[in-house]
Amino acid sequence: MKKRALIFGITGQDGSYLAEFLLKKNYIVHGVKRRSSSPNTERIDHIFDSINKKNKNLFVYYGDVTDSSNIIRIINQTKPHEIYNLAAQSHVKVSFELPDYTANTTALGPLRILECIRSLNLEKKIKYYQASSSEMFGNTKEKPQNEKTKFDPRSVYGISKVFAHHITTNYRDAYGIFACSGILFNHESPRRGPNFVTKKIISGLLRIKNDKQKYLTLGNLYAKRDWGHAKDYAYAMWKMLQGKKPNDYVISTGNQITVKQFVSLSAKRIGIKLKWKNKGLKEIGIDQRNNNTIIKISKAYFRKTEVDDLLGNYSKAKKELKWKPKFTLNKLIDDMVANN
Ligand code: NAP
Ligand code: G4F
Numbered sequence: 001m002k003k004r005a006l007i008f009g010i011t012g013q014d015g016s017y018l019a020e021f022l023l024k025k026n027y028i029v030h031g032v033k034r035r036s037s038s039p040n041t042e043r044i045d046h047i048f049d050s051i052n053k054k055n056k057n058l059f060v061y062y063g064d065v066t067d068s069s070n071i072i073r074i075i076n077q078t079k080p081h082e083i084y085n086l087a088a089q090s091h092v093k094v095s096f097e098l099p100d101y102t103a104n105t106t107a108l109g110p111l112r113i114l115e116c117i118r119s120l121n122l123e124k125k126i127k128y129y130q131a132s133s134s135e136m137f138g139n140t141k142e143k144p145q146n147e148k149t150k151f152d153p154r155s156v157y158g159i160s161k162v163f164a165h166h167i168t169t170n171y172r173d174a175y176g177i178f179a180c181s182g183i184l185f186n187h188e189s190p191r192r193g194p195n196f197v198t199k200k201i202i203s204g205l206l207r208i209k210n211d212k213q214k215y216l217t218l219g220n221l222y223a224k225r226d227w228g229h230a231k232d233y234a235y236a237m238w239k240m241l242q243g244k245k246p247n248d249y250v251i252s253t254g255n256q257i258t259v260k261q262f263v264s265l266s267a268k269r270i271g272i273k274l275k276w277k278n279k280g281l282k283e284i285g286i287d288q289r290n291n292n293t294i295i296k297i298s299k300a301y302f303r304k305t306e307v308d309d310l311l312g313n314y315s316k317a318k319k320e321l322k323w324k325p326k327f328t329l330n331k332l333i334d335d336m337v338a339n340n
Contacts, residue, residue: 002057006030006078008065008113009086013191014131016043017234018084023047023057025238030078032063032070032087043191065109071116075126082241083117084129085110088161091195092135093303095157107160107167114171114179123175127241130168132181133161134226134252134310144313147183147248154305165248172246180240182233185252185312188332189230190339198227201263202336205270208287208294215294219301221260221283224309228253229327229335239321252312253325263295269333 005022009015010031022029031048033041041048041060048058059078063070065087075083088106089095095102110130117126137145138154153159165181172179192199197218204216228251236251257265260276263285267274273288274295285295317323327335 002026002028003082004028004030004078004080005082005084006032006074006080007084007086008032008063008109009084009088009131010060011040011043012086012090013043013189013193013230014187014234014237015084015086016191017189017230018086018237019044019058020047021234021238023055026057028057029059030074030080031058031060032074033060034064035062065112066104068112068116071112072120075116075120075122080126082127082129083113084131084237085113086131088131089157091193092155092157092307093301095155095160096304099156102156103160103163106157107163110164111167114167114177117177118171118175123177126177127246128168128177128179129237129241130164130179130181131237132165132168132183132248133158134183134185134250134312135307136162136165136183137310138307143309144254144311146250146313147316154307155303158307169248178241178246180243180246181248182237182240183248183250183312184233184236185226185228185250185310187228187230187233188336190336191230192336197259198262198336201266202270202333203340205263205267205272205294206337206340209270209272214292215296217296217298217301218259218263219298220303220306221263221297222258222308223306224256224258224311225262226252226254226256226310226312227262227329227332228325229332232325232327236317236321236323239317239323243321247320249317249321250312250314251317251323252314253329254312254314255329256309256311257329265329266333266337269330270337
């Protein structure tokens with residue numbers, strides 16, 4: 001019998017890679033997409049086509065994690081062996097502007113799914129994956145961060161993810177659900193949303209190189225992140241649900257650089273020689289080929305409270321799941337450049 005997976009957030013970056021991966025593993029994949037006024041299935045259109053049935057093992061349903069009624073219906077209808085909850089309002093800065101909606105989706109969404117599993121008496125039949133985040137570590141002074149590091153979140157998004165993380169542990173302990181949280185550090189890909197910093201940098205630099213844009217405006221250049229590739233991280237999600245016991249795992253690369261270093265490295269790989277000048281809001285990046293200012297800084301992109309320093313220790317995942325990242329940072333950037 002084929003395994004069945006249900007993915008909340010299948011239209012997102014990670015959901016699309018996970019769906020591809022599970023289909024290759026011969027799963028029947030069910031996915032939930034939100035209703036939107038214009039198409040939101042761009043990332044899965046190559047594997048899904050409701051009319052021509054490009055893939056007979058992939059099914060997509062309208063749903064929303066802010067509404068329990070559809071969650072019950074879809075779980076009942078699809079009878080999944082594994083649920084991956086990747087649905088979230090996932091942008092940290094936007095969470096300051098949409099606090100109520102972010103908490104409703106990112107914190108309460110997982111509670112609704114877990115509560116459906118419990119109330120349908122499916123505790124022993126469904127394995128559950130929760131998309132936790134390194135953003136939960138926030139301002140922690142511990143470095144690198146591991147599964148035991150104390151959370152100190154700095155945004156509505158981070159706080160919502162801490163709630164979701166704890167509620168997942170609680171439903172595992174209280175009701176015996178095989179529930180795992182992957183504490184994933186930043187991961188990127190050609191499918192990354194355009195308003196996350198890596199995608200914004202690479203798309204912007206490519207447009208500048210091709211004379212389609214004059215300059216790129218960024219915020220805090222000095223935050224440090226541990227950036228990996230979404231393909232590697234989707235594989236880790238699946239690995240967690242194949243373990244003997246449910247557990248939580250940090251997934252990261254173990255390397256970090258600043259946003260500024262990411263700009264410099266990307267520029268170099270794209271063939272732009274960049275020179276930095278000035279400090280603070282006056283800091284600029286100059287294209288040495290023509291002396292044009294191609295990087296500017298604006299207050300508009302700074303956060304009210306920032307997370308300065310994220311670096312993950314993935315030893316537990318390496319030991320117990322035999323997981324390690326395949327993509328180096330250079331390979332990640334090259335993939336994003338080649339497939340922008
Ligand atoms: P993403 O590209 O923003 O995808 C989020 C997905 O959630 C999209 O499919 C989105 O639908 C869906 N969604 C949003 N609100 C929803 C709602 N109310 N009901 C149902 N679906 C909803 O994010 P991602 O980068 O793939 O990340 C996947 C998950 O991992 C998220 O939970 C994120 O918070 C978490 N995470 C991400 C990272 C990272 O670096 N990427 C790191 C740690 C944790 P639309 O396509 O219609 O918007
Ligand atoms: O790319 P970002 O928006 O990602 P952030 O805030 O780290 O969040 C991402 O990773 C989390 C895991 O730690 C996920 F849970 C979350 O869902 C999301 O995927 O920003 C990265 C850094 C920040 O310090 C930000 O202040 O880049 C800085 N930055 C500087 N200029 C900018 C910009 N960020 C954005 N989005 N846009 C800018 O212009």
